[in-house]
Amino acid sequence: MSGNSALKRSRVRSAWLFLAPMLVVLAMVAGWPLLRTIYFGFTDANLADLGAMKFIGWDNYLARYDGEWSGLLVDLLWWRSVSNTLWFTLFSVTIETILGFVVALVLNAEFPGRGFVRAAVLVPWAIPTIVSAKMWGWMLHDQFGVINDMLMRVGLIHAPIAWAANSETAMWTVVMVDVWKTTPFMALLILAGLQMLPGDIYEAARIDGINPVKVFFRVTLPLVRPALMVAIIFRALDAMRIFDLIYVLTSNSRDTASMSVYARQQLVDFQEVGIGSAASTLLFLVIGIVTVLAITLGKVRLTAEPA
């Protein structure tokens, strides 16, 4: 018994020993900046003179001067950026999931040149976001863009559209470019899930003459669901931090500004390190809450399956 617990103690010790370097690195590169940011959120720090900052409590979030509410929590622009981000996340991830699934199913089938197609599909994902955003920015340009030119030639539109600037199309444009870029990644994650499925049950289904649509919804989907949920959560987290694509395509337009864009604007353009840090802290909280919700709801759905 005592030998057993001695063994356990030494195991615990070596576990900590192996974990320690990573914990130290994590604390330095993630923990410390996070704590600093949260701390800045409670100060009136300004980029022009960081040394002069004072602790001001919750004032960056919510304050009342002369009967007027001020602070992030009553800033309509902030809430606009929150809703932009959630809207973007919802639509881009949904579309990417559906398209990614279709692509994954195609790539999962046996056909000549499959390896090449698999690699080719990944190209949009491999291009750095800044590059693809710039590329799309030019293609969608209202005067010189190839897209407007093509649509006009086909006769779908009569006058060029400023896709990224027009407040009706800007958000859809961002979603479209993100879908173009990220669907391959989604497809690959789902493909990995599909390849784990046993092949024999599909032959059994063929013997039973079950139609492929039904096989998809009753066999493939339930079996690939765990992998799919991981892919969706992964993508959603990524989408909520969206910055580069939106900033390059539409700069600081309030129609598309995400939480990250808002925080950057406060921090850099307005030099308000305090407010920017408070916004970053809120962003962190929002992502945290959505993640917890997604994981718990996802789990509930997983186990409630009549599996």
Place this chain on the structure above:
Amino acid sequence: MAEVELKGIRKSFGKIETIHGVDLLIRDKEFVVFVGPSGCGKSTLLRLIAGLETISGGELTFDGVRVNEAAPKERGIAMVFQSYALYPHMTVYENMAFGLELSKAGKAEIDEKVRKAAAILELTPLLERLPKQLSGGQRQRVAIGRAIVREPRVFLFDEPLSNLDAALRVQTRIEIAKLHQDMGVTMIYVTHDQVEAMTLADKIVVLNAGVVEQAGSPLELYEHPANLFVAGFIGSPQMNFIDTEVQAAGSSSVTVTLPGGEAFTVPVDGTTARKGDRVKLGIRPEHLQVGTEADDGKLAGVIEVVENLGESHFIYLRTATGALVTIRANGISSLTAKTNLSVRIPPEACHVFNSDGNALRRLG
């Protein structure tokens, strides 16, 4: 309910042909077993009949109707896979009912069929379980149940028992035999196991490298193997083959030389044989007689090993010509290694194979 006929069936994967023209008639309600060495094309032939692979040449008919192009479902077959192929996320009940939902059968009818099949296979208490909560034998029964509820015309099994332990294998084998009697459907069964083949089959089809070596009843194959391959494949331990030469041949007997030098006359049709032909004399281990005084034929040598299995024993005998002969007899042997032994060869139990490997017809 269905007679299956294969006429010159061929199958190629890419440029490589693996089934080289198989002709076979499987009668209604017959239990046919495919046996053969690994890679000989048993599974492929079964999958061609199932419709899981496309036929490259020849014609496949069910009850006289060509089904080459028909989907598995239209052929009215059901198949039990070696790996069971159960849907892992569905209960036993759902696994069995899934294939039925498509047909116009109402819920009540499906329920009745599933419960009936479950009762036959003693699965009733397990209906709400998932496959992962079942033992291997239970999973195999679910797979069989899933096939039963479809009420197929032809039942296909691809090595269904190979993942089960010996005791369960015997039990499930008996259940399958009973099922065949009760359902009265055509069954085609692939196996490696000789005992399964001999006990279950009405007809055994011995395949080798994509061709049928011989098809016939178990006893026919045992008593009248058409060639060396079948003679060596059917029966365990393997038939002994002794290289020898024809001394005299007639329409009712062939006389060969035994390793000891004596002449030995075997009652087989020797019309195609000539004096001086190189032939193989075949004798099964269980037909060699120890301790019987021989005046018609005997084999002498030194015992190498004696294996006592309890209910029977094997003796491995090295003859003067260097050949190793296996002898099998009942009970426990008191003989020991490195002693001399002479055994009787009963002529009526012998086989003779010509230099092409084909058997001369036995008359005994």
